[in-house]
Amino acid sequence: MKTELVRVDPARVEDSLDAIRRGGEILKKGGLVAFPTETVYGLGGDALNPEASKKIYAAKGRPSDNPLIVHIADLDHLAPIVKRVPEAAKKLAQAYWPGPLTMIFEKTDLVPYETSGGLATVAVRMPVHPVAAALIEAAGGYIAAPSANTSGRPSPTLAQHVIEDLDGKIDMIIDGGQVDIGLESTIVDFTEEVPVILRPGYINRQMLEEVLGEVKIDPGILDANANKGIRPKAPGMRYRHYAPRCDLTVVEGRQEAVVAKINELSKKARKAGRKVGVIAADETRQLYRADDIRDIGSRTEDETIARHLFEILRDFDADGVEIAFSESFDTPRMGMAIMNRLLKAAGHQVIHV
Numbered sequence: 001m002k003t004e005l006v007r008v009d010p011a012r013v014e015d016s017l018d019a020i021r022r023g024g025e026i027l028k029k030g031g032l033v034a035f036p037t038e039t040v041y042g043l044g045g046d047a048l049n050p051e052a053s054k055k056i057y058a059a060k061g062r063p064s065d066n067p068l069i070v071h072i073a074d075l076d077h078l079a080p081i082v083k084r085v086p087e088a089a090k091k092l093a094q095a096y097w098p099g100p101l102t103m104i105f106e107k108t109d110l111v112p113y114e115t116s117g118g119l120a121t122v123a124v125r126m127p128v129h130p131v132a133a134a135l136i137e138a139a140g141g142y143i144a145a146p147s148a149n150t151s152g153r154p155s156p157t158l159a160q161h162v163i164e165d166l167d168g169k170i171d172m173i174i175d176g177g178q179v180d181i182g183l184e185s186t187i188v189d190f191t192e193e194v195p196v197i198l199r200p201g202y203i204n205r206q207m208l209e210e211v212l213g214e215v216k217i218d219p220g221i222l223d224a225n226a227n228k229g230i231r232p233k234a235p236g237m238r239y240r241h242y243a244p245r246c247d248l249t250v251v252e253g254r255q256e257a258v259v260a261k262i263n264e265l266s267k268k269a270r271k272a273g274r275k276v277g278v279i280a281a282d283e284t285r286q287l288y289r290a291d292d293i294r295d296i297g298s299r300t301e302d303e304t305i306a307r308h309l310f311e312i313l314r315d316f317d318a319d320g321v322e323i324a325f326s327e328s329f330d331t332p333r334m335g336m337a338i339m340n341r342l343l344k345a346a347g348h349q350v351i352h353v
């Protein structure tokens, strides 16, 4: 299949209405279009068309029991696809939609089981990105879109990443430049008595508590073993994720001890002829000796760290890095989201110093 690549400036979507309309037509006919959102690039198909959802799983190589998030652009489009919206969820929508927040409800029959991964519930998000919003409208209101990467690889934050993984497998890629947040949406489950955070994101625990009062956190978010033996609520959290090809280890502890440990391990690996990468904060990058040292951003701006994490993991692959070490980024605002992705990327390989 030839994949059409179009460039749309998010600040001037009105100049690209032809391309958006064409993307909408492809989706209405059951085709696939990758597009930018504020979190990561999404791989879109018509959420109400089971055949489109099947194509999404096939293009990504995604296990078909890992449900897709349904994206809407209009609050009126929520009611037809969910059985009930609790008051708390309405308040949350008012506070953070459109935005990087996904909520889980019981689904109606309008949502095919192919889209919900066989579950009786559906995940819904209303993105704020102008290209995403315009495309959803053009497609008829409902786009199922997981991240536009091959299953297991780091999520795409640039159109180039989507091209790497999906060129030739989908109908169209809309290039809207680098995404803003760089980590997937926060997922909150509203099918329990008390809302539960299933996946941390830009909308952090404090922001949720400000609106909801009590919120629970799925224990599996930072601890690989917490849900062993239990069926995880977000099936996707069970799979190996975000993984670069290199062997990645997170080193945590006091700053000087972390630097010393990473340099020691880097020296040993390089002596053995391995290419070594390091992910470091702006504040410490000068202190390392390795083949490929990446400055992920300042610890005082964790939004920058979040935006660059997946890109760096992909750059390591492109660069042939074999062994990589990362500092830990347990920052106050986005730390939980960053560490959830980083620990998964590292297969929970952590050294405490």
Ligand code: AMP
Pocket (backbone or CB within 6 Å): 066, 067, 068, 069, 104, 116, 119, 121, 122, 123, 145, 146, 147, 184, 185, 187, 198, 199, 233, 234, 235, 236, 237
């Ligand atoms: P992605 O679209 O790649 O960000 O992946 C979507 C995430 O949402 C996966 O972790 C899914 O398991 C999760 N998800 C989607 N729908 C549901 C649902 N109905 N219940 C629980 N988790 C869901």
Ligand code: MG
Pocket (backbone or CB within 6 Å): 146, 147, 155
């Ligand atoms: Mg994904």
